Amino acid sequence: MARDEAVLAKARALELTAAAGSAAEARVRAMNTTEGRLLHTLRCIGASSVDRIADRVGVGPDEAEATLIDLGARGWVAKDAGTFGGWRVTDAGKVADNEAVAAEVAETGCLAGIEAAYGRFEGLNAVALEACTAFQMRTVNGVRQVNDHTDRAYDTRILRQLASVERRGQEVCNDLESVLDRFADYGPRLSEAMNRALAGYWEYVSEHEDSFHTVWFQLHEDLLVTLGRPRR
Numbered sequence: 001m002a003r004d005e006a007v008l009a010k011a012r013a014l015e016l017t018a019a020a021g022s023a024a025e026a027r028v029r030a031m032n033t034t035e036g037r038l039l040h041t042l043r044c045i046g047a048s049s050v051d052r053i054a055d056r057v058g059v060g061p062d063e064a065e066a067t068l069i070d071l072g073a074r075g076w077v078a079k080d081a082g083t084f085g086g087w088r089v090t091d092a093g094k095v096a097d098n099e100a101v102a103a104e105v106a107e108t109g110c111l112a113g114i115e116a117a118y119g120r121f122e123g124l125n126a127v128a129l130e131a132c133t134a135f136q137m138r139t140v141n142g143v144r145q146v147n148d149h150t151d152r153a154y155d156t157r158i159l160r161q162l163a164s165v166e167r168r169g170q171e172v173c174n175d176l177e178s179v180l181d182r183f184a185d186y187g188p189r190l191s192e193a194m195n196r197a198l199a200g201y202w203e204y205v206s207e208h209e210d211s212f213h214t215v216w217f218q219l220h221e222d223l224l225v226t227l228g229r230p231r232r
Helices: 002-030 034-045 050-057 061-073 091-108 111-136 152-179 186-198 212-227
Strands: 077-079 087-089 137-140 143-146
Touching: 034 050, 034 061, 034 087, 034 091, 034 212, 050 061, 061 077, 087 091, 091 111, 091 212, 111 137, 111 152, 111 212, 152 186, 152 212, 186 212
Parallel strands: none
Antiparallel strands: 077 087, 137 143
16 A cells, blocks of 8 residues: 555656646747747837837737737736826736746756856946936936937947947857857847947937837846846
8 A cells, every 4th residue: 555655646746847838838839939029029118109110029019919908818918008008017927927927047057157157247237327327317417307318429428338348248148148059149239339320310219119228128128038037
């Protein structure tokens, strides 16, 4: 009898182990589905319209909206009403995304590479934010005021600082892409924003939804979520 119970206990343990493995595999696969990619992307970009989410995920608006509705039925996303409303990830959705990301990192073995890249990102982050702020606001005769962009020498100096950050940021993005391919679009997006800003489209420094600051913020959020760290 004792032997039979031991055999049954061992079989049950194996079943639980297999179930846990299957659950982990399912979470990894979730990052490769439209639902998984959409949930994680929305988590990183913040409250957004269907069209913007669709563009970032690379699907049509109809598919994006249908997927959002499915995720909403699970309680993972919600839609806020009003002029400035949009789809956002709920607390339950963040938990689901955290599980999928953690499983993906464990499966791919990319943790060390992500941590190394994040260390370099942190070294650039303060400079990037200071440059973006300096382009929006400046001190004239001791008074802090909105930059009216009449001082071309000042603007040029700040843009050069930001371009230097962008060049070094590309190295970080390349390293990230080499260990986890879902980071692949950050480099091109930063480059596009920087090129537009240098061409005189100043809203691509901080104000546009695809500005340098916006993309940089989203990359920071993606890194924090991937590493399981809170934003300070």
